[in-house]
Amino acid sequence: MIPRTLFTEEHDMFRDAVRRFIEVEITPFHEHWEKAGVVPRELWLKAGESGLLCCNIPEEYGGPGADFLYSVVLHEEMAKAMATGPGFAVHSDMVATYIYKFGSEEQKQHWLPKMVAGEAIGALGLTEPGAGSDLKAIQTRAVQDGDDYVINGQKVYISNGQLCDLVVLACKTDPKAGSRGMTFIIVESDREGFERGRNLEKIGLKAQDTSELFFQDVRVPVSNRIGEEGQGFKIAMHNLAHERITIAVSALAQAEAALRWTCEYTRERKAFGQAIADFQNTRFKLAQLTAEVRALRVFVDECIGLATKDELDSTDAAMAKLLATELLGRTADECLQFFGGYGYMLEYPIARLYIDCRVRRIAGGSSEIMKEIISREILKP
């Protein structure tokens, strides 16, 4: 196998610590959290204490100041263990990154140490009932009134929606200005007029609190704005490449895990006097999928290397997300088949993977939007 060359001994040590944390603090409780529809706040505090949150935030804001590879290690291990409940990626790689890269010094000093410690949980509010892929079409409105913004609108499918203490909220500040009329504003969850709606019932990711959020005449100071007025679209585009490689990292790790579980299972399980792995159909399908996953591993690792240097462009990030999530979907489906009836039982990780991975082709930009981004680049005159 082509060896992975990205990680140092320190990364490997961090990987061991992450695995132990997941084994002790997450896996034994995950089923219970799936019934509850949410993970407990204490888990966030423990993750903070163990240095698992906001790995990339520098020491001056309370973070470990580690490179992106530490986030990669965390996401790979969480994905492989099917620890899909805790919304650490949105919190650390999106919300904290928005604040760190584009926020004011005051915002960084105020929020980042608490986010590193797990004392403040972040959510990112882009999607609305009427606008997801077409971000420019959002309706949530922020109108300046003296030193405040007054915000009205609603968001949907917001990860960490029930737990969040702050939402980095996409608002329209100038509805006539198209993509230049969008601005990000931090809204604290204890502001008057902020209301959490339903914790939405989903087909998978049962332990994740994906919610509706409502904003009625919510007043926040102008100093809660991230960057300049009208910069929102640019900020979102910058961070989406980062978000998309993060999704590709988890998706590919899960495809690798699915193949591993399936090789193990088909070697053990017997039918017609032989192991399932001995049927040519099994061997050929697993060989084909493994070849595709390994080839993609090389491309995704190359993208991870670029992202670590902050050099990954949006087209390559879109390609990584498109290919990894589509291949994961196919791998989960084909692997589940080899488990027969057991594959349909939730006690088998392959069953949960099959359900949980479906969203990866939708959230963070759908496969169709990834193809739009790629084709725009390759066909530009």
Ligand SMILES: Cc1cc2nc3c(=O)[nH]c(=O)nc-3n(C[C@H](O)[C@H](O)[C@H](O)COP(=O)(O)OP(=O)(O)OC[C@H]3O[C@@H](n4cnc5c(N)ncnc54)[C@H](O)[C@@H]3O)c2cc1C
């Ligand atoms: C579990 C979960 C968690 C989420 N977490 C968050 C979160 O934390 N924060 C947040 O803001 N959002 C979140 N989302 C929202 C997610 O990012 C959106 O669902 C996604 O961007 C798609 O938007 P939409 O649902 O409005 O679909 P639509 O935009 O309505 O798209 C519907 C279909 O049309 C296709 N389509 C749209 N435009 C085009 C086009 N130009 N060409 C071809 N096809 C097109 C899409 O690909 C899709 O198949 C989450 C969603 C889920 C399910």
